[in-house]
Amino acid sequence: MKLSDNSMWEAVKQNDKRYDHRFYYAVKTTKIVCNPSCTSKTPKRDNVRYYPTLSQAIHDGFRPCKRCRPDLVDHSDYYFVEQVSSIFEKKYMLPLTLDQIAHQIGYSKYHLLRLYKKVTGKSLMTDLTLIRIQKSIELLLSSSLTITQIAYDVGYQSTSQYNVVFKRKMGCTPSIYRKRERI
């Protein structure tokens, strides 16, 4: 999946560990290349260059950061997060349970939750909810589907469940959101 400039910049600003080894950012002024999660001071956006691979950055004269060590890759953790993200992307529209996700990855529920938290710093089900809400917002704004259809289309079992989750995240119900944001 190709990442946009904006989403990479967001990941750098947020020190988002989920993007580690998916891309690297190099800082022209310090000549250092980092993982997105690096906790060093956020550079000026103008000084940042993005690289899909570390070797390209090194080829251009950047040195791997001593703090975040982009040169040390834990491939298994990286692969694990890729797997979970791809299940989310392909199956968010289904009423996915934790059991089903764990089964597909081949881990126990407990191990799945713990590893996801360790690698990304976030909760797995929260991330799934986020994807569902984002997808539903696209539908609210760009389609004429009813709220009930949208709720089912993004994996909720009932409109009321969708309403509750949406309101918690966005501060209002889906129908109010649609009225307010739609041009």
Ligand SMILES: [Zn+2]
């Ligand atoms: Zn770094």
